[in-house]
Amino acid sequence: MNSKNYETVIGLEVHAQLLTETKIFCSCKPEFGADPNTRVCPVCIGLPGALPVLNRESVTMAIMMGLALECDIAAVSEFSRKNYFYPDCPKNYQISMYDKPLCKNGFVEIETDAGPRTIRVERIHLEDDAGKMSHEAGKDSLVDFNRCGVPLIEIVSRPDIRTGHEAVKYLMRVQQILRYLGICDGNLEEGSMRCDVNISLRPAGSTELGTKTEIKNLNSFKAIEKGVEFEVERQRGVIEEGGRVKQVTNLWDAGSGRLVMMRSKEEAHDYRYFPEPDLLPLEVDEEWIAGVRDMIPELPLEKERRFREEYLLSNYDSGVLCAEKSIADYFEIVAESTGLAKKSANWVMREIMGALKNLGCAIKDFPVEPEKIAGLIVLVEDGIISGSAGQDVFAEMIKSGADPKEVVKELGLEQISDSNELEDMVDGIIAAHPEEGERYREGKKNLLGFFVGQVMKESRGKANPELARNIFIKKLGG
Amino acid sequence: MLSDDEIKHIEKLARIRLDGNAREKFKGQLSDIIEFVRTLQKVDTTGFESETRKTPFKPFLREGRDGGELERDKVLEQAPENKNGFFKVPPVIDKD
Structure with a gap:
């Protein structure tokens, strides 16, 4: 931000739904807007005994994004379980990647108002999406599991972003690349691309990171820019009053254009990651990578x-x-x-x-x-x-x-570019406006526009205005 | 030895509630397991690459689609309550 005293440090996590034919660990076909709970099977709703089998296409698409962002592709990566209880997650864990992600160390080049910048990408990993909840105020919550198991890539940036404007430029570039590759439709409103923002402030010149807060539920570029500005100002206020920023998660409320605090540090989640016992480590050989490289368009x-x-x-x-x-x-x-x-x-x-x-x-x-x-x-x-x-x-x-x-x-719009026909018209107009002709000859040259306008009117817009103009200059003299 | 607070935290994470006796019992057992791992961690593993799983098998990957979606009635049967094709759960505001 533009404070003399503080520097804003922003890191982004982007979740992108992959446009695969089937879900990541089962054969269900994802479809946005399908009737609730009609695109599910024992695997994606975590019924006992069901086993996940990794979809090759989802790996190919994740590698594609990795290569497009100049990442290193790991020869061996591994899925881990991230454990939590929430009604949108019927397995009670998400299958994600933890310490051995598929792609590492890439970057995204962006154009900002202050010139070009490079934002480093820490990692890209594969995981399964959770179901979708709808909340009716004061009433029960409703759950649709169709989205469970839809393949996601999570693209994690380094904390290289300094302003809300840069965050938006970064996201637009990521969205653009996902769409060029044809692996995600990048629709923020429908949630096929989602973004979490981590923000902290630190004294200008310092290299240490301050306590960060997170914003979720940002479903438009405008919300992201506003949400970041809002949170930066809030943190600055806390620090300037001598307080300490608490590690919290905020939810963006598009209706009021405000942040709502969701969760404080005391309840910080303990996900107990461990290697997914139902899946062998993922192996990607050079041949596979080379094949994917050939699929990447300009x-x-x-x-x-x-x-x-x-x-x-x-x-x-x-x-x-x-x-x-x-x-x-x-x-x-x-x-x-x-x-x-x-x-x-x-x-x-x-x-x-x-x-x-x-x-x-x-x-x-x-x-x-x-x-x-x-x-x-x-x-x-x-x-x-x-x-x-x-x-x-x-x-x-x-x-x-x-x-x-x-x-x-x-x-009948063909232009009249026949000199004889136009000359006749011009003669008629000059004869009909002797006064204007006189004033033109006395030096009121901008009357030329008036004459050309007359010929356009008479020809119902069909006269070639350039040609008409030249004829007038010739005929009016002066 | 794990503290009472740590045991309570683990209960919360696992969504279970232990009574006094059970809590004491699990505190002992869990502490023993942690102690066992602590002993293992003392082994010098310099020069060995960390491997969580070593098998002679290649991972099997799925290509294409063979269906398999369940009928919705069967799906909704798996939980106590539903409404308009959705599962119904108590109101939730806090979101992960």
């Missing part, structure tokens, strides 16, 4: 770099276009078809992304194919239609999905 930072070099786009444009892989792919088809990278970038960033926002749809559901947008851009660039007519054509294309040339013909 990642956001590489793509951004290529966009800058190949299409000569700015940092900003490359960043916006590469935020989502599907948008970047769309842009590339448009740019390749038009041969006009910057124009294509502008269209995708303004018109296409604007339309997506208005329609509330993802690019994969956008009704206009990139080849057709390319066709439209070329029509405008070649002067066949005016820029404003281009907007009308675009609007029509969204409605009908039609080819731009057909739309132009249908709406």
Whole structure:
């Protein structure tokens, strides 16, 4: 934070649900929003005698994230039991990894308002998700076990983050990479990506860590930024009044925009981790790792770099276009078809992304194919239609999905670029406005806009404004 | 020897409640186990890598899917109370 006296130290734990076909230790098929307790079996609800069998796909996806974040992949890792009693956990333990995680020592590169930063990643490990509880105020709580056993990776950062802004940038990058890899849909609201924040303050310049507090239940980027600011201010207040920060867990309440204390240090959990006796240690050989490496697509930072070099786009444009892989792919088809990278970038960033926002749809559901947008851009660039007519054509294309040339013909929008036809029109307008012509010749040059406006009006927007402008200058003289 | 507070903490973690006699009995037994491990820890293991489990077997991994979901009625039968397809438990506010 911006205090002279204290430095904020933030570490993040991200839980990401993997998009595997089956759960991590059984064959149930996860499905968000399925009827409660219909996606469960003896293994994931911990019935006596049921044995877990590790899903290969979940390991492959975890290795993929490990490689994408430049981690070391352990040749041998091990599952451990984390013991606790809570109604969302029917086995009374979570199968997680403790002292032998699958991935270690990686990093995430982020762009902040203050320039680029590298946030180290301590570890990535595999574990099973718990069930989902719903609480009715003052009434019983309800439990759905469908989520039990859905594979999670937990990505643990080092305490390298200093502000709420950086925390959000880090999370956005992690979300972006998960989505590029296609291993998690990264939906904070639905909880397929969840984030816990650890925060402490220390005197500026100190290398020791202060007592940390934890915030859970942060289900939007805005909540994370606000929650961090709120907690930093709270801790600063405690310290400045001469108090000591207690190790507590806070819950973010989105409704009131406040933190609610959940648990204090006295009740700190004692999880009694021990090696999971039902699973052998996980062995990952070089061949497996090499195979996963081949599955990794071009990642956001590489793509951004290529966009800058190949299409000569700015940092900003490359960043916006590469935020989502599907948008970047769309842009590339448009740019390749038009041969006009910057124009294509502008269209995708303004018109296409604007339309997506208005329609509330993802690019994969956008009704206009990139080849057709390319066709439209070329029509405008070649002067066949005016820029404003281009907007009308675009609007029509969204409605009908039609080819731009057909739309132009249908709406009669073809630009008048025939000099003779325009000259006739210009003559008529000059004759009808002698006074304005006089004032123009006396030096009121900005009346040119008025004249061009008249020709646009008369041609119902079809006149080529550039051409009309030149004809006026020639004819009005002065 | 474990203290009474430590035994009470373990009871709490295990969700069990011991009466006075049982508590004394388990205090002795648990203390003996801890003492036994303490003795083992004195062995010099320098030069040995820590291995929790050594077997000649390779872990078996599951590929693909073969179903196996239970019918919901059978699932809900496993607990005393349910409501609208959910398990019903006493109100919980504190969350792990």
